[in-house]
Amino acid sequence: MAQAFKRGDRKRLSALLPQAKGHPLEPWAAYWELKARLDEASTQEVRAFLNRYPATYQEDRLRNDWLLLLGQRRDWTTLSDEHQHYRMRDDRELRCYFLTVELLEKGPQASASIADEVRKNWMAMKEADDGCTLAADRLYFTKQFKALDIWRKARLMAEHNRPRTARNAVQIVSPADASHVNDILAKPLPFLNKQIAAPSKAKQELVVLALVKLATTDTDKAANLLRDKWRPYLTAEERHWVWGVIGRQSAMRLEDEALSHFARVANDKDLNDDMLGWKVRAALRAGNTPKWPVVESTISHMSAEARKDPTWIYWYARALLAHKKVTPQIQQEANALLESIAGVRGFYEQLALEELGRKVTVPARPDAPTADELEAARRNPSLQRALYAIGMGLRSEGVREWNYGTNLVDAQGKAGMMSDRELLAAAQVACDNQVWDRCINTSERTRTVIDFEQRFPMPHKDAVIARSKTINLDPAYVYGLIRQESRFVTDARSHVGAAGLMQVMPATAKWTARKIGLNNFTPNQINDRDTNIAIGTGYLKLVLDSFEGSMPLAAGAYNAGPSRSRRWRAPNDGTGPVLEGAIWAENVPFNETRDYVKKVLSNTTNYAALITGQPQSLKAKLGLVGPRSASAPAENLDLP
Structure with a gap:
């Protein structure tokens, strides 16, 4: 079935x-x-x-x-x-449908909170959807959305290459122009060269869409056209938005000009949180010393919700501490910010802990689940079905069932959120059944206690540690990577074909097998536990050596490929800046890889604390990232 x-x-x-x-x-x-x-x-x-x-x-x-x-x-x-x-x-679209019902009932008297929620959901959705588009249309009709709200959605979709979603937005505010959106986004430069002026607000916004789209492929041309041709015809807000897109695209390419593009924005309030985030990253990366005043000012202009992110709490506190004169009041404010996130739960939480003078240690383990608590978890109908489904190979269905059961059904199978004790018991049941991904994900959701041994399990311990020591590789780093790659699911397979515990690509496995002397290797062996560990650790060691022992660079290379990690470090001519490892990691252009590097290094630090029993430093593992040393051994340029 x-x-x-x-x-x-x-x-x-x-x-x-x-x-x-x-x-x-x-x-x-x-x-x-x-x-x-x-x-x-x-x-x-x-x-x-x-x-x-x-x-x-x-x-x-x-x-x-x-x-x-x-x-x-x-x-x-x-x-x-x-x-x-x-x-x-x-489901955001479904939520928008329900909000539409409220809008139809209340009309112009609908609360501002409804409009804010629709705006948040609509802006977050990149694919064309009926529900939020309908709600936005209704809000525009009742004058609770301004035309600018609609055009900003179209601009975002133009930048993210979602022409259909952009067209749907334009349809709301300017139906006569909606049919032109696809052509404009497909060929923005001819459109911009052909247009002489922008005789109406709608035509101005079409020019903005074209400039935004052009900036995604050629920031220099977009900047020149904006500066030399279109500046007189656009409002300050429109110009600022386009410069924000140009700055963001330039920052993602790690170009030195990124900050100068952002500097053309006279009012940071005209930029969204994503643009501001990339402005902060560019300021952090600007030379051997970050532009701390820019970091501080830019974060202060983010939305209240964005400023709650541990990323920006940490860097804002660092910017405060970088003042020429740190008064007791500034010190107190910075320390309070760092204390608000300090802990072992994640990358910036660990960095905040170190900034306060403390290292990462294993927290006290909570009391183990009682026999009654474990029995209640085992009897939970959702968890029973989940384990059965996973056991017979229906992993996707089993994972969804498990997530539902631990999020919205209590230990007795009734609607209600699980308590921390119930989550610990459910996680332990998953661990006992060696369903490690559910063990980890469930244990991670406890709110007031942390069971490190559940969150950071070490399956296949003898094989992993023995192999790591044989090739002089830190087992904590190996475990940190496996936890992020596969959650210890031995038959895991990604959408691009990476397989096994260490998610090795077939071509990489074949290349590595030759390099490490694994004779008679065949592709069907890649899911064999010991073979996967041998090839995965062998490849990781080759990558780590190629990047002179830099854990963040090697993690980036493992996820996105060595050639990309080389491009993302400072130039090889020895003139580039030397960055804190955390600054380098935060500037990784790919969202997935940036998150991956941070999680692998955070995992590694926690595993090291578990394995050694000693306090650990995430900063030490991140190290410094700069140009390749002239005295470094020859780089392994044929790494796949």
Whole structure:
């Protein structure tokens, strides 16, 4: 039935459903069968399903699917009746449909908080969606959204190469121009060269869209056109936004000109948080000494929500401490900010701890789950189905069921969030079943206690440590990387084909096997535990040596490829700046790799504390990142 569902084979699903009656995964079978024909199912059928499988993931998942369908059909009465029973509440489009119901009921009297929530959800969605676009259209009609709100959405989508979503936004504010959006974004330079002036507000905004799109491929041309041709025709806000995009794109390319582009923005309030984040990164990377006043000023202009991020709390505190004269009041403010995040939970939390003069140590372990607590977790129907599904190879379904069960169902299987004690017990059940990814993810969600041995387990300990020591590789670094790569799922496979514990690509595995003398290697061996560890650690060691022992550079190379990590460090002519490892990591242009490097190094620090029993320094592991030393051994340039 799982295979038939993926194929969209409705007839096969209906034929097989009777055989699933009484099976532990019957709710999944019933969900697949009804979901496949939901567009033609009756309301009675849907409600019968919801009543048959109460408090299950499948009940709430189908309700989510049905509510989206009701929104598309504009069946506001049924949607309003059913929405109150929806528990997951994690679907932005569905939330926008429900907010639309409130807007239709309240009209111009709808609260400002509704408009703010729609704006937040709409701006966050990159794919074209009906729900939030409809809500935004309604808010524009009732004058609770300004035209600028709509155009800013279109600008964001132009920068992120989402022409359809950009067109949908323009359709709201200027229907006559919406049909031109695709052509403008496909060929922005001809459009900008052809246009002589911007005779209307809509035409000005189309010019802005074209400049934004051009900046994603050629910042110099976009900057020249903005400065030399279009400046007189655009408002200050429009110019600032385009310079913000140019600055962001330049900063992502690690260009020295990034800060000068941002400097053309007279008012940081005209930039969004993402642009401001890249302005901070550019200021941190500007030479051997960061531009601390720019860091401080820029973070102060971020939204209140963005300023709560540990990233910006840490760097704002560092900027305060970099004042020429640090008064007791400034010291107190900086220390309070650092204390607010200091701990072992993540990268900047650990750095804040060190900034306060303390190192990373293993926290006191909470009391182990009692026999009754463990038994309650084992009896939880959602967790039982999750483990069964994972055990029979339906990992995706099992993971979703587990996440639902630990987020929205208590230990007795009733709706309600698990307590820390229940989470620890559920995590332990996953550990006991060697479902390490659920063990880690569940343990990470405890709020007041931390069980380091759950959060940082060490499966295959003898094999990992023995292999690491053989090739002179820090086992904590290996464990930190495996935890991030696969969560210790031995048969993990990524969408690009990376496989096993250490997520090795087939071509890389073949190359590494030759390098480390692993004879008679064949691709089908890559999921074998010991083979995967041998090849993964062998490749990691070669990468680490190639980058002169720099853990952040090697982690970046492992994730995004050695050639990219080489480009992201200072130039090889020896003239580039020498950066703190944390500054280098924060400037990694790829969101995924930036997050990966920080998590691998944070993991490594915590594993080192566990393995050695000694206080650890994340800063020491990050080190400094600068140009390649002239005295370094020849670089292994054929690393895949």
